[in-house]
Amino acid sequence: MKIEHLAIWVRDLEKMRTFYETYFAASSNDKYVNTVKGFSSYFLTFPAGGARLEIMQMAGIPDSQNNALAQFTGIIHFALSAGSEAAVDALTNRLRTDGFAVVGEPRRTGDGYYESVILDPEENRIEIVA
DSSP states (O other): OOOOEEEEEOSOHHHHHHHHHHHHOOEEOOOEEETTTTEEEEEEEOTTOSOEEEEEEETTOOOOOOOTTSOOSSOOEEEEEOSSHHHHHHHHHHHHHTTOOEEEEEEEOTTSOEEEEEEOTTOOEEEEEO
16 A cells, blocks of 8 residues: 545645645646536645645635644644755755745654654645655
């Protein structure tokens, strides 16, 4: 088994698509629209392969009650590999310069990862790993 894709409800579908394309080199399929349900989505594919990310939007989906800086049960983050420690540092600095929150500075973790943690435009936690 493998994880085929993860999905995130988003408020601004185009802004989120642009974010992942710009900073993580994702490529998007054509926008899927179900006019009956008022549902739209994109599947984002990353250059190194692995699981895809589906970003979805539909009227009536309430905002999450989770605080992005606190920890709660359920999915709390996903990790994207930058390929090297230098790439983690560079991407983290680029995101910080462009105004995105860095909530975990680049560091070596106890389980051996070199990572930073940032928040995407809708405050989803992303680990950037080497």
